[in-house]
Amino acid sequence: PNNVNTASYTSSSAATAVAINGTTIGIPANTNIADMVTAMNEATSRTGVSVASSGNQLTFTPENGADLTLANITGSVLSSFNGTSGGPSSVTLSAGIVLSATIPSLVKVTEGTGSTANDLQLLIGFSVSTTSVFPSINLNAAVTSYSNAAISSASIDGGSVVTFNNVIIENLIVDNGSVVNIANSIVKNVTLNNGSVANFNGSSVGFPSVNGGAVLNNNSPAPAGSSSFPVIKSFQVSQMDISTVSGASDAIQTADFSLQQISQARAKLGALQSRFESSIANLQVTSENLSASRSRILDADFAAETANLSRSQILQQAGTAMVAQANQLPQGVLALLR
DSSP states (O other): OOOEEEOOOOOOSSOEEEEETTEEEEEOTTOOHHHHHHHHHTTHHHHOEEEEEETTEEEEEEGGGOOEEEEEEESOSOOOEEEOTTOOSEEEEOTTOOEEEOOSSOOEEEEOTTOOGGGGTTTTOOOOOTTOEESOEEEESOEEEEEEEEEEEEEEETTOEEEEEEEEEEEEEEOTTOEEEEESOEEEEEEEOTTOEEEEESOEEEEEEEOTTOEEEEOOOOOTTOOOOOOOSOOOGGGOOOSSHHHHHHHHHHHHHHHHHHHHHHHHHHHHHHHHHHHHHHHHHHHHHHHHHHHHHHTOOHHHHHHHHHHHHHHHHHHHHHHHHHHHHHHHHHHHHO
């Protein structure tokens, strides 16, 4: 079910209030958990959320898998959450709320009014099975970890600190001073912008693009039987610096990589050009044959061909007559003998 579980709660010595999907529910002082559940369920028709308790823990379940917004108005009833498998598609957090979810789907998390970055520590820490697939992830101002997942697209922004372990990422974009720590994973394409940092350990990195003062640290050893190639920190010609030995070395590596890419592109274009030339030659031969056939048809002498046809017909008829006469001679001889 789509639900969110709170941390352990018994009762509060002071009056509190909780907002569920914009509906404020007051909770008197010294209210036990059973009475709190009753008060919240009386507002289900307005909130679209049912509440249950298990021990000293509350479970909020939106109807039909709808989005769920929870916020403290006063007090700290909602201090910690643990979303269960298949959790909410959208959770809006306000001040004092910390979410730790196990949700194998796209989750949208926004910072509510009055929240600070510290309010969102350990925000949506994922722990999912190896069969879980995230269509896309977009994080802002969160400290997050992912493990054992396949992610098609991940965008890390707003100074986030994110840890990936044993994941496969098709496209990773890190921006605005965010930090990613990636271990035992495969990242096919990674783009680092604006002072962001990526630390790779025991991971495979595909095609990195490092811009705007970003840093890529690759501490992944090459697997047995493979060759080791240095990671080029920038493929931008405008960012080349040849004033130092390391900068000149990076510039040479960048130039070599660019030449390699150009050579591969030229090879592909050459093969394509060869196929075009072969097709053009075949079309030219076909065109010449059709032109010759058309010329022979147009240049034919109709009168001469008609005369030849008449001559052939006369010879055929004469031959037929001669054969008929030859067949009549034996009949004449037999008539004389009678």
